[in-house]
Amino acid sequence: MSATAVPATLPRVARPSTRRRADPFGSLIEVWFRVHTGAVYVFLYLPILVVVLFAFNDTQGVAARFEGFSIRWFEIALDDPVVMKSLTNSFIVAIPNAILATAFGTMAALGLQRVGKRVRLGFDALTYMSVIVPEIVIALATLVLFATSFDAIETLTGIKLKFGYPTIIAAHVLFNTSLVLLLVRARLSGMDRTLAEASEDLFATPWRTFRQITFPLLLPAIVAGFLLSFTFSFDDYVITTFVSGPGSSTLPLFIFGQVRRGVTPETNAVAAMILGFTLAMLLIGQAVLTWQARRAGRRGDTGMAAVVAET
Amino acid sequence: MSADAARGAKLAEPGRFRARLLTTILVAPAAIWYIVLLVLPLVIVVIFSFGTRAKNGGYAPAFVLDNYARALSKPDPFIDSLWMAAAGTIGCLLVGLPLAYFIATRATRRKGLLILLLVVPFWTSFLIRTYAWLLILGPGIGVGTLLGSLVGGGRVDLLGTPFAVLIGLVYGYLPLMVFPLYVTLERMDRTLIEASKDLGAGRWATFRQVTLPVALPGLVTGSILVFIPMMGEYVIPQLLGLGRTYLMGNALVTDFLDARNWPNGSARAVGLIVIMMVTISGYLWFVNRGRRTREVSIL
Numbered sequence: 001m002s003a004t005a006v007p008a009t010l011p012r013v014a015r016p017s018t019r020r021r022a023d024p025f026g027s028l029i030e031v032w033f034r035v036h037t038g039a040v041y042v043f044l045y046l047p048i049l050v051v052v053l054f055a056f057n058d059t060q061g062v063a064a065r066f067e068g069f070s071i072r073w074f075e076i077a078l079d080d081p082v083v084m085k086s087l088t089n090s091f092i093v094a095i096p097n098a099i100l101a102t103a104f105g106t107m108a109a110l111g112l113q114r115v116g117k118r119v120r121l122g123f124d125a126l127t128y129m130s131v132i133v134p135e136i137v138i139a140l141a142t143l144v145l146f147a148t149s150f151d152a153i154e155t156l157t158g159i160k161l162k163f164g165y166p167t168i169i170a171a172h173v174l175f176n177t178s179l180v181l182l183l184v185r186a187r188l189s190g191m192d193r194t195l196a197e198a199s200e201d202l203f204a205t206p207w208r209t210f211r212q213i214t215f216p217l218l219l220p221a222i223v224a225g226f227l228l229s230f231t232f233s234f235d236d237y238v239i240t241t242f243v244s245g246p247g248s249s250t251l252p253l254f255i256f257g258q259v260r261r262g263v264t265p266e267t268n269a270v271a272a273m274i275l276g277f278t279l280a281m282l283l284i285g286q287a288v289l290t291w292q293a294r295r296a297g298r299r300g301d302t303g304m305a306a307v308v309a310e311t
Numbered sequence: 312m313s314a315d316a317a318r319g320a321k322l323a324e325p326g327r328f329r330a331r332l333l334t335t336i337l338v339a340p341a342a343i344w345y346i347v348l349l350v351l352p353l354v355i356v357v358i359f360s361f362g363t364r365a366k367n368g369g370y371a372p373a374f375v376l377d378n379y380a381r382a383l384s385k386p387d388p389f390i391d392s393l394w395m396a397a398a399g400t401i402g403c404l405l406v407g408l409p410l411a412y413f414i415a416t417r418a419t420r421r422k423g424l425l426i427l428l429l430v431v432p433f434w435t436s437f438l439i440r441t442y443a444w445l446l447i448l449g450p451g452i453g454v455g456t457l458l459g460s461l462v463g464g465g466r467v468d469l470l471g472t473p474f475a476v477l478i479g480l481v482y483g484y485l486p487l488m489v490f491p492l493y494v495t496l497e498r499m500d501r502t503l504i505e506a507s508k509d510l511g512a513g514r515w516a517t518f519r520q521v522t523l524p525v526a527l528p529g530l531v532t533g534s535i536l537v538f539i540p541m542m543g544e545y546v547i548p549q550l551l552g553l554g555r556t557y558l559m560g561n562a563l564v565t566d567f568l569d570a571r572n573w574p575n576g577s578a579r580a581v582g583l584i585v586i587m588m589v590t591i592s593g594y595l596w597f598v599n600r601g602r603r604t605r606e607v608s609i610l
Contacts, residue, residue: 029514033413037425040410043482044432047443054446104340111337114330123338126345133353133587134543136560137580140567141352144577148355148370174348177341228434235436238545242568252438259442259550263449271439278435 048275055268073269083270086254090234092165093250097172098230104173105180105229106222109188110214112181130178135238142171143242163245171243172233179232180225187221220289227285231278353584360577368571378578388562389582395473395548395558396541399480403488403537404530406481411492411529412522415499426493433486437546441479444551448475471553479547484540488533495529496522528598535594539587559583 058070077083112120130138150161195217199209237252244253251274258267360378365371382389414425432440448469469475503525507517523530545560554561559579566576 025514033409036409037413040406040485041428043406044429044485047440047447047482048432048435050446051439051443100340104344107337108341111334114334115338123342123345126349130345130349132539132591133349134540134560134583136543136545136563137356137583138349138352140563140576140580141356142348143567144359144370144573145348145352145355170344170348174344177344181341231434235438237438252436255438255442256546256550259445263442263445267442271436271442274439275435279431282431282434 051268052272052275054263055265055272057265057268059265073265074273077266077269077273080266082254083251083266086249086251089165089248090250090252093168093172093240093248094230094233097169097176097233098226100169100173101176101229102180102222102226104177105225106184106218108177108181109184112185113188127178127181130174131182135175138174139171139239139242142239146243163243164248167243167245168240168248168250171239172229172236175239176225176229176232179228180222183221183225183228184218187218191217223285223289227281231281234274234278356577356580359574360581362574362577364572364574368573370573378574379581381575382578382582388557388559389579391557392542392559393586395476395480395556396538396544398477399484399541400488400534400538402477402481403485404534407485407488407492407533408526408530411489411496411526414489415493415496416501422497429486429489437483441483441547442550444475444479444482445470448478448551470551471555473552473556475551476548476556476558479551480541480544483544483547484537487536487540491529491532491536492526493529495526499525531594531597535590539590542586543583 053066055073056069056071057066058068058072108123112123115123146163146167154160191214195213196209199213200206204212234250235252236250237256240250241253241256244250251270255267255271258264359370361374361376362370363373363375363377414422414429417425469478499522503521504517507521512520543560543563544558545564548554548556548558548561552558563576563579563583566572566579570576
């Protein structure tokens with residue numbers, strides 16, 4: 001056979017395997033994949049929809065069935081002093097926590113670029129530990145630490161420290177600092193360092209390089225970190241319940257206490273408002289980042305969700 | 312890094328001091344937080360685990376192994392937690408692997424949307440999403456009633472059963488399994504599958520010999536990410552198990568708060584940490600096998 005004949009025969013040999021043949025089994029699998037995926041998304045959203053639906057339930061008290069549409073329970077929830085106090089407490093805890101965690105996490109991510117390998121590895125181990133050690137262990141260990149050191153302080157100085165906002169915030173900041181650190185560092189490692197180097201070569205001061213180059217590039221991760229820290233603190237039950245004191249109990253504690261006595265429409269109304277608030281924050285964060293990316297003329301920056309999913 | 316080091320070396324003495332100071336200031340707050348609120352509490356728990364219970368609860372200094380002996384003589388919550396976490400991990404895998412594969416094989420736009428839809432519930436309150444299952448599995452909406460009529464009997468009461476807890480676990484931790492799986496499958500070279508099929512491999516052989524090995528790192532990462540927190544889960548067994556499914560989390564709370572036996576609880580907590588470390592060591596061994604350089608990264 002001559003050499004010129006070879007290219008002519010090749011496609012013909014390859015074709016049967018690449019062409020879509022009638023493959024009933026294959027399309028069956030494809031259908032099954034679609035059904036499975038659809039079912040999983042229903043599974044994921046069903047509970048959220050049920051809670052929201054039952055918040056509008058027109059009943060007198062604890063109700064198992066949907067008996068009609070009403071916004072009565074939202075009014076009742078907003079008039080309930082316990083709900084309002086818990087809501088206030090949640091903000092008092094979540095906002096300072098998010099500010100501190102974002103500052104500490106971002107600072108550490110930047111600082112860790114400048115340290116030796118050994119320090120960095122040690123720091124990494126602690127970061128991963130704080131994320132991975134089961135929450136209940138950290139919660140109880142923190143409780144024991146606070147209780148023991150408060151006792152010690154009382155015997156030594158006579159000053160009696162109590163559990164309250166500071167203990168909750170301190171405990172929340174630990175987990176959330178790690179979260180921000182991981183998010184910001186992921187962004188840093190994917191960053192184009194030539195920009196910062198160009199800036200330095202153009203005699204920009206380090207501070208100016210940071211403000212004009214590094215910070216804008218890190219902003220999506222920082223915003224995502226701030227909002228995530230806020231949300232995790234706002235939603236946290238396990239740690240909060242063990243390090244809170246009288247008068248500092250947050251919304252999740254209120255919900256947990258209510259739910260164990262039976263889910264009332266009022267609980268659902270509170271939950272629905274929290275869900276709405278969290279989703280609004282997510283949307284605002286996403287919008288801010290999209291706006292910022294567009295202003296900076298960058299494309300393909302899919303924003304916060306991508307930052308979170310990739311980390 | 313080496314460029315930075317070179318630049319640093321060129322700096323004059325005061326410049327280097329200022330650079331050091333800046334680094335310290337940047338890292339210090341996080342470092343202080345880790346030492347005071349992570350290392351110190353865990354060290355205290357280890358020390359307390361060898362102590363005895365003070366008369367009116369709490370901790371009295373001692374060096375005894377009683378707490379460990381007691382924890383080992385009543386290992387039920389520990390073993391139940393292991394089973395439950397294992398079942399939950401397998402559940403997440405069975406649900407998550409086809410899902411991750413499906414998402415990874417979509418067009419870019421669809422992919423983004425599907426991932427976003429996965430992230431959104433993950434952002435919303437874990438507690439609310441968990442208690443919602445009280446409504447779904449409870450008498451009102453009647454998954455139990457439905458099942459009951461299917462098997463011909465009366466109502467099947469799911470709340471308070473280990474099955475309800477399992478549903479809660481899979482539901483709560485599924486995204487943590489899907490994200491790493493998705494990342495590995497998304498990076499997979501699709502021509503490998505074509506090559507496998509061209510070489511005459513069937514669907515199952517292709518899955519087993521091509522897709523699965525490629526997905527393995529993501530699979531192991533996902534399993535770790537869901538298994539460890541499931542071992543210490545407290546809210547789900549408390550709410551959906553109605554406190555009847557008594558896992559490690561519940562046992563720890565009983566020890567520390569109800570019995571106020573801190574040493575006993577500490578011993579159990581150390582057990583949980585040991586399981587965690589064994590799992591992670593196994594993971595690091597798996598990741599680093601056949602490699603010269605060591606990596607500590609987990610996520």
